[in-house]
Amino acid sequence: MFGLSFTPREFWAVIHGMILGGLFLISFAGGLAGLYMMRPQWMTVEGLRKQAHYLVTGAWIMAVVAWLTVITGTYIVYPWYRAKPPEGADLTMYPRSFLKANEAIAAWHNFGMEWKEHVAWFAPILATVVAYIVWRYRDQLAEDDRLRKYTIIFFVLAFLAAAVAGLLGALITKAAPVA
Amino acid sequence: MTSNTSSHIPSGPAAAAFLSGAIGLFVIGLLTTLSEASHAVGNALNWYDPSGSLVGKTGVGIIVWLIAWFFLNKKWQDEEVNLKSMFTWAIIIAALGFLLTFPPFFSVFKG
Numbered sequence: 131m132f133g134l135s136f137t138p139r140e141f142w143a144v145i146h147g148m149i150l151g152g153l154f155l156i157s158f159a160g161g162l163a164g165l166y167m168m169r170p171q172w173m174t175v176e177g178l179r180k181q182a183h184y185l186v187t188g189a190w191i192m193a194v195v196a197w198l199t200v201i202t203g204t205y206i207v208y209p210w211y212r213a214k215p216p217e218g219a220d221l222t223m224y225p226r227s228f229l230k231a232n233e234a235i236a237a238w239h240n241f242g243m244e245w246k247e248h249v250a251w252f253a254p255i256l257a258t259v260v261a262y263i264v265w266r267y268r269d270q271l272a273e274d275d276r277l278r279k280y281t282i283i284f285f286v287l288a289f290l291a292a293a294v295a296g297l298l299g300a301l302i303t304k305a306a307p308v309a
Numbered sequence: 310m311t312s313n314t315s316s317h318i319p320s321g322p323a324a325a326a327f328l329s330g331a332i333g334l335f336v337i338g339l340l341t342t343l344s345e346a347s348h349a350v351g352n353a354l355n356w357y358d359p360s361g362s363l364v365g366k367t368g369v370g371i372i373v374w375l376i377a378w379f380f381l382n383k384k385w386q387d388e389e390v391n392l393k394s395m396f397t398w399a400i401i402i403a404a405l406g407f408l409l410t411f412p413p414f415f416s417v418f419k420g
Contacts, residue, residue, distance in 0.1 A: 204367070209359030241412045248341050248410035251367045252334050252403075255374060259330035263323050270318060277323055280396045284327065287403065 139308050142206045147303070150199040151296045154253070157192055158289045164188065165264075165282050168272040182268040189261035196254035196292065203250065203299075210308045211243070225306035238305045242298045250295035256288035321385025324395035329381050331402035333374025338409025340366040346418040 136144065164185045167173070173181060215224040222228055229239040263281050264271065271278045344351035344362050354365025408414055 200367075204360050204363055205357070208363065212361060213359075240416075244412040245410060247363055248337060248366070249407065251337055251370065252406065252410075255330050255333045255371070256403075259326045262326050266322055267318055276392060277320070280323070280327065280392070283396075283400070284330070291407075 137309060139207075139210050142202065143303065143308050146199060146202040146207050147296065147299050150195055150202065151292065151299070154192055154195045154199060154257075154292050155289070155296055157188065157195075158285075158292075161185070161188055161192060161285060162282065162289075165271070165278060165285060168269075168278055170272050173272070178269045178272050182264075182271070186261075186265045186268065189257070189264045193254060193257040193261040196257045196288070199292075200250050200254055204247070207308055208247065222306070223309075225302070225308055228306045229302075235305050238302050242302050246295045246298040246302070249291050252291035253288045253295065256284050256291065260285045260288060319385075319387060319389045320392040321388040321390050322382055324390045324392055325378060325381035325385050327396050327399040328402070329374055329378035331399035331406065332377045333370050334406030335402045335409070336373045336406075337366055337370035338406035340369055342409045342415040342418055345415045346420045348420060 164181060168178065168181060168185070170178065210225075212226045213224055215221055215227050221231055226239055226243070229243075230236050260281055263277070263284075267274070267277060271281065340350070340354060344354055344366060351362045354362040354369070356368060357364040
């Protein structure tokens with residue numbers, strides 16, 4: 131349709147990076163605002179209850195999205211990235227080998243992918259911890275400043291891990307697309 | 310899904326969640342550095358060849374995280390703990406996890 135087409139590899143790269151990864155990063159702002167606003171002096175009792183309900187739903191959705199992002203990345207897209215090329219193959223079809231073969235861009239693998247592939251897995255673990263605490267403590271988060279602050283710190287760490295992975299993923303894809 | 314909203318929930322479950330999460334990060338970081346230092350460790354963690362040792366590193370990290378969470382939660386589920394102290398430890402352990410996945414750091418140990 132409209133002359134647009136994706137290879138299966140491009141399709142999964144888009145699902146992994148732009149749809150799932152993008153959704154997690156975009157929804158972070160809403161989650162952060164929701165957590166920050168959980169204060170009894172700023173909301174009515176009914177408002178706090180509703181806010182807690184939305185936060186629980188949103189936090190669990192974000193955690194699930196983070197898990198789906200790393201699972202699709204590790205088990206679907208990454209094997210294409212690291213596939214070993216046969217003798218005499220066109221290396222542009224084998225991103226890892228393509229990057230490593232060229233010293234000028236090898237750092238995209240040696241630093242970029244090596245950090246991205248590991249740090250990305252921190253995001254779903256941290257997001258799950260946040261979702262559990264928001265679910266377990268609900269409107270108690272509004273009364274407990276310290277617990278709310280600690281939850282926000284873990285939430286920010288989850289975002290930073292996802293942001294590092296997402297940014298490096300986009301830049302690596304620009305240097306050597308999984309196409 | 311429901312949770313107890315009518316009574317005060319002690320700080321123990323939150324401390325267990327923070328600390329176990331940090332332990333999971335640390336284990337992934339530690340295995341990243343160890344598999345860089347030792348081919349034997351890297352090979353042992355290669356649970357799924359198309360993705361290499363990444364699957365083993367993250368798999369062990371997740372298993373350790375969940376086991377730690379289960380036991381810490383069981384121990385502290387009805388207790389008030391020093392949340393500030395536990396969270397400080399969680400941040401230190403998580404920071405080590407981040408450091409151990411940082412390529413300029415783990416490449417120092419390259420075997």
